[in-house]
Amino acid sequence: MARSLMGVRVTGWGAYAPDLKLTNAALEQMVDTNDEWIMTRTGISERRIAAPEETTASMAAVAGLRAIATAGLAPDDIDLIIVGTLTPDYPLPSAAALVKEAIGNKHAAAFDLAAACSGFVYGYRVAHGYLASGLAKHALVIGAETMSRCTDFSDRGTCVLFGDGAGAVVLSASDEPGGTLGIELTTDTAATYSIWIPAGAAARPATAATVAASEHFMRMRGGETFKLAVRKLGSTAIRALEKSNMTLDDVDLVVPHQANARILEALSKIQNFPMERVFVNIHKYGNTSAASVPIALSEAVAEGRIKPGDRILLVAFGAGGTAGAVALQWTANPDDRLRADGIGPKDVRILDTGLEPVSPFPPALEWIRVGASGPEAKGSPE
Numbered sequence: 001m002a003r004s005l006m007g008v009r010v011t012g013w014g015a016y017a018p019d020l021k022l023t024n025a026a027l028e029q030m031v032d033t034n035d036e037w038i039m040t041r042t043g044i045s046e047r048r049i050a051a052p053e054e055t056t057a058s059m060a061a062v063a064g065l066r067a068i069a070t071a072g073l074a075p076d077d078i079d080l081i082i083v084g085t086l087t088p089d090y091p092l093p094s095a096a097a098l099v100k101e102a103i104g105n106k107h108a109a110a111f112d113l114a115a116a117c118s119g120f121v122y123g124y125r126v127a128h129g130y131l132a133s134g135l136a137k138h139a140l141v142i143g144a145e146t147m148s149r150c151t152d153f154s155d156r157g158t159c160v161l162f163g164d165g166a167g168a169v170v171l172s173a174s175d176e177p178g179g180t181l182g183i184e185l186t187t188d189t190a191a192t193y194s195i196w197i198p199a200g201a202a203a204r205p206a207t208a209a210t211v212a213a214s215e216h217f218m219r220m221r222g223g224e225t226f227k228l229a230v231r232k233l234g235s236t237a238i239r240a241l242e243k244s245n246m247t248l249d250d251v252d253l254v255v256p257h258q259a260n261a262r263i264l265e266a267l268s269k270i271q272n273f274p275m276e277r278v279f280v281n282i283h284k285y286g287n288t289s290a291a292s293v294p295i296a297l298s299e300a301v302a303e304g305r306i307k308p309g310d311r312i313l314l315v316a317f318g319a320g321g322t323a324g325a326v327a328l329q330w331t332a333n334p335d336d337r338l339r340a341d342g343i344g345p346k347d348v349r350i351l352d353t354g355l356e357p358v359s360p361f362p363p364a365l366e367w368i369r370v371g372a373s374g375p376e377a378k379g380s381p382e
Helices: 024-028 035-042 056-070 095-103 116-132 208-212 222-243 261-270 289-302 334-340 363-369
Strands: 007-016 020-023 046-049 080-084 109-113 138-146 164-174 179-187 253-256 311-318 322-329
Touching (some): 007 116, 007 334, 020 024, 035 261, 046 164, 080 116, 116 311, 138 289, 179 222, 222 261, 222 322
Antiparallel strands (some): 179 322
């Protein structure tokens, strides 16, 4: 029988970022750009790139195990696994199914959620519904992306933006006050094709023609996306706060989607909210899409920016015009993160497909991985 609960709390959190860094200096050797241009327009100085043996599911599993350990739980304590991603390992099975196997969970329901950069916040809302209704006790919500594998590294308008990584939280049902206070989700169809990948699905299945036209890479209308992101991030955040009987003045820290530093600065100015209370780490990771909010949340806790009793606002905007915000009161002990020390890629194993292995690593970046002196050394695109 479903039970009514006062609260759904964040009890665990964790993140994972690959070791390989793609710096602005490296991009200067690949496309017509430079560090000053990238920093001025995006605030990004480097981004992480998944190694050939790393995938969305493997990174998600590491972040998930760290979140579970932080919560003081075992993998089999998790009743529900949701992975927000636009870059799953395969069209099917889901990345969440692979994560379930990789972490050793036996009974949880597991599925992916497609809301692009808003995927983690959307997943949080879905998990909250399960927990608040009594259908689950503990849920693992993950945002994970391998953006490097859908990025055209000859397009300077997009290749400077994106990076790879994963972040996760454990949400737990609670009869105590605190935890989640208000949630708002929305989708603005005016932005349906502002950011998209034209081919590879049912409308335009993969063919020699779609591959030749680079239709399997991400495309973006930058100016249009910028304006809509500022507007929707602001309105969605305010609506979530209204549902919580809060205003921006009550918020101790905003943890936003790390899309572009200029977007965050514009939003701060419009809302008259100090940047000192906005957590920003885009300079280190770039835009990791659905992974950016949980990665930032984990770093904010580790850096002492979040403590018990603080009121936190998570907010994201993504492709398809998705937007979401969660207002919550932090209740966990930040030192619980120490329980996850030592957990890494060695602790997860993704099921073997039985197929002949291929390297999914972007050919344009191979020279960086092997330590060559420039892209011409490895035949990167002209």
